[in-house]
Amino acid sequence: MSKLSENMIKQLKDQILETKFETSSVDVGRVYSVGDGIAFVRGLDDVLANELVHFKDDIYGLALNLEDAQVGIVLLGEDHDIREGDEVYRTKKIIEVGVGDALLGRVVDGLGRPIDDKGPIKTIEARPIERIAPGVMTRQSVEEPLYTGIKVVDAMIPIGKGQRELIIGDRQTGKTSIAVNAILNQKGQNVKCIYVAIGQKASTVAQVVDSLEKHGAMEYTTVVASSASEMAPLQYIAPYTGCAIGEYWMDNGDDVLIVYDDLSKHAVAYRTISLLLRRPSGREAYPGDVFYLHSRLLERAAKLNDNYGGGSMTALPIIETQAGDISAYIPTNVISITDGQLYLNTDQFSSGQRPAVDSGMSVSRVGSAAQTSAMKNVSASLKLQLATYYDMLSFAQFSSDIDESTKKVLDRGERITELLKQSALSNVPHELMIFTIFLNRYDFLDELDVKDVIPFEKYLHNLVVNSHSELLARVKADYKLDDQMIEEMKVVISDAIKSFKVSKNA
Numbered sequence: 001m002s003k004l005s006e007n008m009i010k011q012l013k014d015q016i017l018e019t020k021f022e023t024s025s026v027d028v029g030r031v032y033s034v035g036d037g038i039a040f041v042r043g044l045d046d047v048l049a050n051e052l053v054h055f056k057d058d059i060y061g062l063a064l065n066l067e068d069a070q071v072g073i074v075l076l077g078e079d080h081d082i083r084e085g086d087e088v089y090r091t092k093k094i095i096e097v098g099v100g101d102a103l104l105g106r107v108v109d110g111l112g113r114p115i116d117d118k119g120p121i122k123t124i125e126a127r128p129i130e131r132i133a134p135g136v137m138t139r140q141s142v143e144e145p146l147y148t149g150i151k152v153v154d155a156m157i158p159i160g161k162g163q164r165e166l167i168i169g170d171r172q173t174g175k176t177s178i179a180v181n182a183i184l185n186q187k188g189q190n191v192k193c194i195y196v197a198i199g200q201k202a203s204t205v206a207q208v209v210d211s212l213e214k215h216g217a218m219e220y221t222t223v224v225a226s227s228a229s230e231m232a233p234l235q236y237i238a239p240y241t242g243c244a245i246g247e248y249w250m251d252n253g254d255d256v257l258i259v260y261d262d263l264s265k266h267a268v269a270y271r272t273i274s275l276l277l278r279r280p281s282g283r284e285a286y287p288g289d290v291f292y293l294h295s296r297l298l299e300r301a302a303k304l305n306d307n308y309g310g311g312s313m314t315a316l317p318i319i320e321t322q323a324g325d326i327s328a329y330i331p332t333n334v335i336s337i338t339d340g341q342l343y344l345n346t347d348q349f350s351s352g353q354r355p356a357v358d359s360g361m362s363v364s365r366v367g368s369a370a371q372t373s374a375m376k377n378v379s380a381s382l383k384l385q386l387a388t389y390y391d392m393l394s395f396a397q398f399s400s401d402i403d404e405s406t407k408k409v410l411d412r413g414e415r416i417t418e419l420l421k422q423s424a425l426s427n428v429p430h431e432l433m434i435f436t437i438f439l440n441r442y443d444f445l446d447e448l449d450v451k452d453v454i455p456f457e458k459y460l461h462n463l464v465v466n467s468h469s470e471l472l473a474r475v476k477a478d479y480k481l482d483d484q485m486i487e488e489m490k491v492v493i494s495d496a497i498k499s500f501k502v503s504k505n506a
């Protein structure tokens, strides 16, 4: 090798080294192609996955695809003003959202910006929307109840603080109503709530906000809304934004309830992005990491131990099924990530059995540890009774003469299902709910006509609140029923049945 070429090689080497270490050149890239809300950018060699990048003015993007020669970026805004050749800058940060109590009572978009005409939100702290979930050593087991105020849920499928309970069912089966009910029931309970609406009609979201406002629930609630008309990237980040807002409160020792309504639409938004980024598609055209999409979100719900402030975040994700098919891809994914599910049955809903929570298909894997002792006592046999009832019901349809014991089961079942009916957006306080379920446990239901069950429940609640407040206070004190209390409750109820019947005939 000649002297000259050796020199040339050395020079070239030096040049290459210089280029490599010149930081500014890798922090600025250029748009190679743009369209459909996606930009492919070259030159951003050091950009990190999920990093926020800046185009110009207030147009930002999210670096999702890191390829050899280019980076695939989803735009968090319109792409009209972006041209090929435009410069793109690294921010070296992942997206952050303002957090804190200033968000209570507010409606914000997927990036945490206010959309409710109530002026700017003065948050004093910001947090990245993606964060590693709390580790095992920071957690403690779920043991404190989170009351939803829904009879069928609190009695049979109880939820504990820090639990992740999926609400799953076909369209228009009352999924949102259950979640909103749970939020309404947190009034005065020191639980901060977040309702994340993903890919829904703006009018539906407005309705939810309206009911929250009417019931005075917005005081302790934040709504994060990314409606169907918004671009897929904003729908994609909305749940993480909501989660970061909740995590801040959880880390400060507060209890938080967060609703993701719904994650099916979230998965669809993510699929849209992935297909536009030309990622390889898998089952049902979802990308391979769609499981991680939801697992990393739901894993952030937790009950922290006392060394970490003792806060909690309870998550109620919602999934919409098609024709009750819970074995489809996204439903099975989310079922396996959560600690149980409330399955809403379409037939039950249309036959008027509302809320249509199917007691046979619904489970709460950790919540029973959190159920109050009093509720455990009165609801002990409820699930089995209902299962037997539904079994026998399908047989009884085919036979004309039914034996006495079957008839008893059917009669009781009919009254239990009636007792568990509850209108949307109405909550039953836990201590009164114990009286309600008591009616079944100690066999008072048989004394009532089916059509009288609900009116009697109301009558009993009024009576207990107005004339037996001392007994009610004792039930509420630690939610434990001793023998003496049970006897007292029996006396109150049998008297109530008598006076109810008299007042009815009068």
Ligand code: ATP
Binding pocket: 169, 170, 171, 172, 173, 174, 175, 176, 177, 178, 320, 354, 355, 356, 422, 423, 424
């Ligand atoms: P979508 O699939 O459109 O999101 P959804 O499953 O969230 O629907 P909701 O919007 O909660 O269902 O409820 C559908 C309708 O049923 C609403 O009009 C609501 O008022 C009514 N509804 C829900 N729960 C009850 C109930 N317990 N009693 C009476 N009506 C109810």
Ligand code: MG
Binding pocket: 175, 176, 177, 261
């Ligand atoms: Mg809904």
